[in-house]
Each structure stands twice: as structure tokens, then as C-alpha cells.
Amino acid sequence: MKVGIIGSTHAGVFAAKSIKGEHPDYDVTVFEKNDTVSFLSCGIALWVGNNVNDPQNMFYESPESLVQQGIDMKMRHEVTVADLATKTLTYKNVISGEETTEQFDKLVVATGSAAVIPDLPGLDSDKVYYAKNWDDANRLKEIANDVKRVVVIGAGYIGAEIAEQFALSNKEVVLVDGADRVLANNFTAEFTDRIEAKYQEHGVRLELDQFITGFEDTDNGIIVKTTKGEYEADIAVLGIGFRPNTTLFEGQVDMLKNGAIITDKYMESSVPGVFAAGDASTIFYNPTQANDYIPLATNAVRQGLLVGKNIDGKNVAYMGTQSTSAVELFETAMAATGLNPVTAAKRGIEVEQTVIEENYRAEFMLTNEKVLVGLTWDKQSRKVLGAAFMSRHDITQAANVVSLAIQAGMTVDELAFADFFFQPNFDQPVNYIGAVAMAAAAN
Known part of the structure; x- marks a missing residue:
């Protein structure tokens, strides 16, 4: 063969x-x-940030x-x-x-896949950078330490990470996106409001709900033109999907x-x-x-x-995916699996979302961190359809747990009574996954 x-x-x-x-x-x-x-192109931003x-x-x-x-x-x-x-x-x-x-x-x-590259005037400038492949990574890394002003276009995972790494390197960063929120395709406003505050705390200028119309080289850099304004920087990084x-x-x-x-x-x-x-x-x-x-x-x-x-016959079937993902921004872990109300609405699906916030582990521990949890589910079938998690503690594996629940076709009622261990170093007597499922099941 x-x-x-x-x-x-x-x-x-x-x-x-x-x-x-x-x-x-x-x-x-x-x-x-x-x-x-x-x-592993997902590591480009980390490499740019010397991590x-x-x-x-x-x-x-x-x-x-x-x-x-x-x-x-x-x-x-x-x-x-x-x-x-x-x-x-x-x-x-x-x-x-x-x-x-x-x-x-x-x-x-x-x-x-190939990077989405719109047909815009000035896009052929050598001051426009991309973040897709090894050549892109090398080109971006070569100038990362020298630039002082950066416009990042696209506030999905890649753009969000690149903007964060440049901000942590004390660059002046403008983050531009056509959506009205950062990470708008991954998380609902309960989550993105908090991470946007982190960007602003680190000096990142968020310019959202606007689209790029062109680029113009200057003696000192490049001007990024949008439907709402112009932003001058040393370079522009395009990461719109x-x-x-x-x-x-x-x-x-x-x-x-x-x-x-x-x-x-x-x-x-x-x-x-x-x-x-x-x-x-x-x-x-x-x-x-x-x-x-x-x-x-x-x-x-x-x-x-x-x-x-x-390759030699129909032997093992694809089990499908929940497209589980995670990102860390400004020491804050964010993870998601399946649908949320925004992504469900785009697909014409009506869902419910239950949101809770609590300490991730036992209240008597000397230190603790809040975890924000959102569970998305279908009110008719009561099946679990998605979840999101956010905390300064690493709660990302929780998204894998809910991913399995979705794959298994579990309902919120079943997830509420799933067997999760309790140990005060690690979680509450009722784990936050179970807690949010119980809150949903009560509806």
C-alpha cells in the first residue's frame, strides 16, 4: 500500500x-x-516573552x-x-x-490552516508580523526585545497571549478586535470583564468593537487604521484567526x-x-x-x-470532540469546554448558564483563591453542553472533567452526584464542579 x-x-x-x-x-x-x-505554534507568545x-x-x-x-x-x-x-x-x-x-x-x-489575512492597504509592510508558523515565530522573536510600542490585532487566544507577553515586557500595547470583548468566542462577559481589567491594570489599551481598515508606514513605525481610530506603534502583529x-x-x-x-x-x-x-x-x-x-x-x-x-478499513470510529481549551493570562487560569450562551446562540441553540463563585478549597485553609465557574446546559434535555473556569489557582483540568461529561451525555442532575474526592488541600467537601451542577439541577 x-x-x-x-x-x-x-x-x-x-x-x-x-x-x-x-x-x-x-x-x-x-x-x-x-x-x-x-x-507547537501555541508556544509562540511564550517564546516571545522569554518563557x-x-x-x-x-x-x-x-x-x-x-x-x-x-x-x-x-x-x-x-x-x-x-x-x-x-x-x-x-x-x-x-x-x-x-x-x-x-x-x-x-x-x-x-x-x-492558514492565517486569515484580509486584503487591506499597507498590509505588505515589513512592520506587520504574524504568529502562525516557525518562520513567523523567528521573525517576531528577533525584534521582541527592541520594540517599545506594539499594536496586536485580534483578541482571541493567540492575540491575547501575545499582547500579555509584550505588556509583561513593559511595552506599550494596544489590543484591537472587532468584537466588543476580549476572548469573546471563548468566554462570556462574566469571565472576560475580569480579564479585561487585568489587561488595563498592566497598561494595555483595549480598542474593541472596531475593524482594521489599513496600515501606513511612518519614519518611526506603522499606523494601524481602524473604523474608530488610528494607533501608531513600532510594529503590528496580526492574529485574527x-x-x-x-x-x-x-x-x-x-x-x-x-x-x-x-x-x-x-x-x-x-x-x-x-x-x-x-x-x-x-x-x-x-x-x-x-x-x-x-x-x-x-x-x-x-x-x-x-x-x-x-487507513485499511473502517475500524475505529471518531468519538467527536468538545474542543476543550485553556489559557493563562496575568497569572490567571482560564479554561473552557463545549458551548457557552454566546457560541450556542451563534449556532441557533438555546441554552441555560449557571454561574457560581466560591473558594476552590476548604474555608479553613490559610490561603485560598476564588474560582469562577459557569456551566452551560440544555433546559429541555438537561444535558451538560459546556463549562468555563477562571481562577488564580490552576483549575484547568476541571474543563477536562466536564468534557468527559459532555462526551458521555451526562445531565446536570447526574453531574451533580458524580463522585469527586474531598481533601482540604485541594477542594471543598462539594467540589466546585459538583457545586455548579447542583445549582443548575436546582432549576
Whole structure:
């Protein structure tokens, strides 16, 4: 069996390793236009802020290691034409320019996502930076210590983290977003109001509810123009989101409107023998029981592993995802899983949210921290659909607990009586997950 894999970030790497592990006799070839694999881009902001012990540890695999595992790595080779029906790829050596055409028995699309880059005047300025791949990370890191003024565009996870790290490095930071709140797609106002106060305490200027209209270079930096004003800085960092990197396959395979390749629960696309995984594909979102597009490394890893399990047949079904995530900003941990009222409304779903705040551990402890908890649930079925947590204490694993509850189809009544331990160093006699579920169950 001859398998071609296009791309080698998380989905491509894990697909290659999984296929080779399941079928050592398969001929597996990976095509990667860059010279690195498996870059943990979620660490870019931490590296910019000097919180990474060694940048090489931001890669968990290397081309050399994958070759040793029996995988043919075509590094610095870009696939330029893909005929999915015939499983034929044309690829170019980006150094020599030489092109080759080759046919495979099966293909895996793991081309990931691309940064959303709007068509705006002045965007080609060398003072505009991105935060997507290893080259972006290097370019940003080179100037991080020297710049004094930064405009960060986009207040999702990436933009929020970059703005925080520059603020902690005593830079003048302006954070711009089209939404009216920071992290508006991840948390409700009960949570974002508090983290916005943290930004302002650290001197970050929040310029929200406005859209970028263009950029203009100056002798000393760059002016970022929006629908509400102009902001001058040494550099601008653009981080407004991602889109599936699938233009190569348009018209050949079923996709969502945004270009995400739709797969079945065995990671196979509408074209037999063509699989897709990671940011290039849809996920099955358990809270809504529907296909969705939520690019996360955790989704990509699991989907890549499933490709290997199913490359020779429909063997192991995808269990879906709750798209659980977390971030730490200004020593405050924030974690979320599933839906909240805002994200549910965008999908046309009516939900309830129960919010409580209490100390995370026994009241008699000498030190303690408040934890803010929000539980999202369906009033008709009473099923748990999401949760959010926020505290100076690390409460992020609680999101994993509720993620399992959603996957298992638990109701708030069942979660209220789930068995959680009590030990005063760690929690209350009624753990805050159980406490918020009890509050919801009382409704």
C-alpha cells in the first residue's frame, strides 16, 4: 500500500506515525514545503516573552526521527496539483524547482490552516508580523526585545497571549478586535470583564468593537487604521484567526463553506481513499452533534491517529470532540469546554448558564483563591453542553472533567452526584464542579 500525506504539522505527523505503526509494510511518504515538522505554534507568545527553555523543544518530532521510523520525508517539497479522484500528486522541490508527478493508493490531507489575512492597504509592510508558523515565530522573536510600542490585532487566544507577553515586557500595547470583548468566542462577559481589567491594570489599551481598515508606514513605525481610530506603534502583529488551507482541493471533495473538508467518523472524505485530519478538516462537535470547524492541536492529534487506525478499513470510529481549551493570562487560569450562551446562540441553540463563585478549597485553609465557574446546559434535555473556569489557582483540568461529561451525555442532575474526592488541600467537601451542577439541577 502506497500512502501520500500532504503536510506535517500535528495531523500529518501523527497520521504518518500511526499508519506506519499499524502497517510497517506500507510505503508512507510525507510532503512538507517547509524544513521543520510538528511545530507547537501555541508556544509562540511564550517564546516571545522569554518563557521557553529551548526553542528546539517546541518541536516534538524531527524529519530525521520520522525517517528512522521508516517514513519517506519529502522536506521542502510543495504539492502543487492534487487529483484526488486518481490519487495523483504533482510536487515541486522548492529549492531546485524540479517537479515530479506520482500516483498513490491512498491520500491523507493534513495541510492544516492558514492565517486569515484580509486584503487591506499597507498590509505588505515589513512592520506587520504574524504568529502562525516557525518562520513567523523567528521573525517576531528577533525584534521582541527592541520594540517599545506594539499594536496586536485580534483578541482571541493567540492575540491575547501575545499582547500579555509584550505588556509583561513593559511595552506599550494596544489590543484591537472587532468584537466588543476580549476572548469573546471563548468566554462570556462574566469571565472576560475580569480579564479585561487585568489587561488595563498592566497598561494595555483595549480598542474593541472596531475593524482594521489599513496600515501606513511612518519614519518611526506603522499606523494601524481602524473604523474608530488610528494607533501608531513600532510594529503590528496580526492574529485574527485561521481558515482551512484547502484551496488545492476545491471542487473535488465535500467541504463546509469555509473550505474545511468534511469527513465521516473514520476520517475518510467524500472521495474514497482520501482522508483528512486536523485544521484542514471538520470536527464532529459533540455539544451540537454536528460537523463544525474548530482548529485545535488536540483535535488534529486524535484525528491523525485515527487515520492510521482506519487507513485499511473502517475500524475505529471518531468519538467527536468538545474542543476543550485553556489559557493563562496575568497569572490567571482560564479554561473552557463545549458551548457557552454566546457560541450556542451563534449556532441557533438555546441554552441555560449557571454561574457560581466560591473558594476552590476548604474555608479553613490559610490561603485560598476564588474560582469562577459557569456551566452551560440544555433546559429541555438537561444535558451538560459546556463549562468555563477562571481562577488564580490552576483549575484547568476541571474543563477536562466536564468534557468527559459532555462526551458521555451526562445531565446536570447526574453531574451533580458524580463522585469527586474531598481533601482540604485541594477542594471543598462539594467540589466546585459538583457545586455548579447542583445549582443548575436546582432549576
